[in-house]
Amino acid sequence: MLNWLLRQANVGDVFLEHRGELTYHVQYPLAVVVGLPLVLLVGAGIYVLQRRNLKSSPRSLVLALTICRTFILVLLVAVMAGPFVKLETARENRPVFALVFDRSQSMDLNAGPFSDEEARRITQATGMHVAEGPLDPEMRTAINQQSRARLAHAAVTAKREQLIGPVSTRFELKAYTFARDITPLGVDANNFSLPEPTPPGGPSSRIGDAIQHVLKEAAGRPVAGIVVFTDGESTGGITLGEVAQVCRTANAPVFAVPTGAAAKARDVSIVDVSTSGQVTVGDTARVGVVLESQAYDGKSVKVVVRDGDKVLDTKEITLRSAEQQQVELTFTAQESGPRYLVIEVPPFPDEDHKTNNTDVALLRVSDEKTKVLYVEGLPRWDFRFLKNAMRRDTGLTGRDGKQPDIVLEAEWRRKPEVERAKALPQTLEELAAYHTVILGDVSPKLLTPAFLELLDQAVREKGVGLLVEVGPQSMPHDYDRPLLDLLPVQIDRKATGIYAPAAKPFKLELTPDGVLHEAMQLYDEPGRNQAAWAQMLPHQWCVAAVRPSPAATVLASNPNVVNNYGKLSLIAWQPAGKGRVMLVGTDSTWLWRQNVGDRFFYKFWGQAIRFVARTEDAGKKKSWIEIKPIRAQPGEDATVELRAYTEGGAPVEQPSLPVEISGPGTRTSLVLDADPNTKGRYVGKYRVPTVGDFRFQYANRMAEARLRMLAAPEEMRYPNVNRTALKSLADTTGGEMVELTDPEWAQKIVAQLKGEPKVTKRPPSEATVWDNWMVLAVLVVVYALDVGMRRLGGLS
């Protein structure tokens, strides 16, 4: 009944849920203290008056009428006193204690090989009882061959009394499993059990993301500790170094538990493959392969590169386990189009892991060379590296069909006047012969207004690509229209750029558009690509960009410089008429060479040059299909891009086109939708269901591409347990790396957990109880009763 009344009084559900804790109050107690006695007095006065005036009426009637009127007055006093209900609750905040289980595919690998002593201790850790003396061979095999995930599961289950029991009342227990994504496990501290880890594991290990997720879910509550059961190889997301700093700031210690043997597996692994990216038919293509090996020092292996079944090159290398080894394979490109190369190292019979002996790389072979004009001011380092790399890039040429045309202002100004006038193309036809024009930090003495007008025309009307690398001398602040109108950023012309403070140089941050853009692809895998860019050295200077132009797509930004328009645009592009213009807003991309030389530096520039390049007219084009990424894992989407041309070379214009797909147990068709912005371009997505090679064909093999579905290649690159990374993570966060071979591993963790539950009183909640229809109804009913009684009594 009380619930019903409270509900009619419009108090919230929270009050009803805690009805027993409600207290009743008035806002103006004085109204009650003064009002009620007054009302009683008035009531008595009313009775006396009524008795005097209604001598002929029965006493009961008079009394009833007095009661009615007095009641109304009481009601009035009650309303004026402002009655309300109050709810005060307390909440217990327990620190979070999280168990996080790595369930990526590398956790399906064997936990061993353990030594005999280690194996014995592991049996204790996992709750198995073994007799004294040497371990039974079968038992040892079982221990070594159990999966890493199974080992973690068994260890926690065996030690749940020591790990969970002591903390169940102190902390709030959370448990998660993660691979690429993190999934909560619904566990009950009082009745703890874990689900069995069934294979296969997930396609990547994002240890940093998983730990960061735990902190986010804690939502500001203290974290007593995060215990991570993992093999330590993170293959995506934020790095362990970054998340370690986050945890340290949040005072959240991480206890890392390596779930595998310290002994290295017998293994030869391809850890990296790179190609020159693009070559022309007839050129020498290069494939760089990086290997790591364990336990095969002094042995020779052959590294093979194939295109389909055709072996293109083989190199022999003598293995050395001390560090990575590199080998370069070369071959002459003979067929145009995207070539999916397979790189293999035949595995040794006794290798523990054989799936990481293969990788794939994409090489684009074009029929024609890209004609490039590169104009620079002074021979800064970017110029020296870029022009040499361009000269080595046999897919590039100049107008005369040899090497790219290069004009350096520092040499240009030493020439006689007659020669200076002819240094740059003089007519639209000459300039439009180039596919791409690169402008460095050139002064207006060389880039005259007449030339810039010509360049503007060439870009907008002929589709010539423009790539601008800025510099502190002139580019682009010494210029005006039309060059500034071409650029994808608007600049502060009063500034010659922005210098970073010595202690805080500028970082480069990929935007979401940049993550996917072909010019920014240092690796085919997005996670690896982002990690590579994140590790680039910071810059000391950048362009004074104010905002991106309206049509611009920003590929990378400078997070250290922010204004009302957001972060400073560092690398951006925009369409300009028929052409494309890209701006590189720093002058020290040579920093990207650190430890790797041209590998990333020229991958970016080569891709950028080709991205902006003018596309040839129809008549020379052949259809092609491209799949991104070129290797994927089951369950991941691959983007399929088709450029369709008729036999005459004209782009095919249809609302959609089908592509036939064949693979292991699969024969299907995928419909690609037309890109409204580019004639002949069609795009779609395909989720490949299983491991194997898949072939995509258009119009009876007029165009063909391949996709290799591998079982989590990233996971298998580094199959050993990375204790170094785990120790660093634990030490940085104030936790500890504990080994499962330590019989007290669970007790060690529990002893270091910090924090106690804290009871906090919530601010009281209040709700009025008079401003509702019930009070009004009572008032009306009583008044009506008064009127009714008078009428019936013949008093009115």
Added chain:
Amino acid sequence: MNRSRWIRSAFVVALVAAAVFAVSHTTRPAAAQPKPATAGPLDSAAPQSELKVVQQVNASIDRGLEYLAAKQRKDGGWHANNAINSLALLAFMGRGHTPGRGRYPDVLEKGKKFVLANSQDNPKGYLAQFGGGSMYEHGLTTLALAEMYGMDPDPELETRLRAAVTLIEKSQSPRGGWRYGPAPDNQDLSVTVMQIVALRAANNAEIPVSQKVIDNAITYVKSCNYPAGGFGYEGPGQGGPTSAAGVLSLQLLGKPDDPGIPKTMDYLKSFLRATPKEQWENHGLGYFYYFHYYAMQAHYQYGGAHWNDWHPKVRDALLLRQNADGSWDVPAGSSEAAHADPNKVYSTAMACLVLDIYLHFLPAYQR
């Protein structure tokens, strides 16, 4: 009756008015709002490097450069000999420090000014400070200025650099080599390699170098090739430093496939020792740093198994022997000890330059 009705009506009106008043002027007690939870600040740290050895090398070079920066005098020089000053400048640039920016802008600026102010410039373009044996100085200083050129818009730097290149061209002997003085009278391979490196760096900056000079240099270097492998000081012969110099010279002159190179690379293997400790203590070289400065570059340019086998041992020897203050000593047995400066600028700068090869920053180190 009328009076009663009036009183009753007034009472009702008053009641209603009181009720209205009560409703409009009673403040509703505010319901308690839970305090929004706030997450702590999420700092981000620099990502960890993948290769431990890269971190070690970078850290070692940084300590070496800190040492060199501390030893720079107020006038910008480290030594009266511009060769040593130039090696110090190159060591900084090899680590990616450029004029006007970053951690050592003043070091480079002051160093450049000292070198330019303390060059003889007689004959015109001569960048050495000392007398005899000064083409070593000139070659190394030209190299340092060539690397700085383009990153520093100083017009004087460009002018002096061009004059220095012209001087090198004019000093080439009829046989195609160079010797101690700025005159075309004689030649030996150890001076020649320094001029070739300087010319290559200038050419990389698009400063024209006469093809005839290049062709003559090729002829001279090849004339020093020993058929069984190796390059000699003034003619065919063997020896560690000159062999490394000969290989690098041909590589930089555009002859990486010269038939004399593979056997020389095999010959150079004889200078590899089993352990880093032995690589330092039992080096068997007359000029330890001179040799490794050129040998490291030669192996890098050559690549393949020779590079894979060579660089870890040399690298580890240097990492092992760096002093706590960041400097390096000249190992016993090397003749460089007799000429070493007490501040260890020469040995420290050379060690940094050898390790700088891993960073791929210095344009002169390009393949």
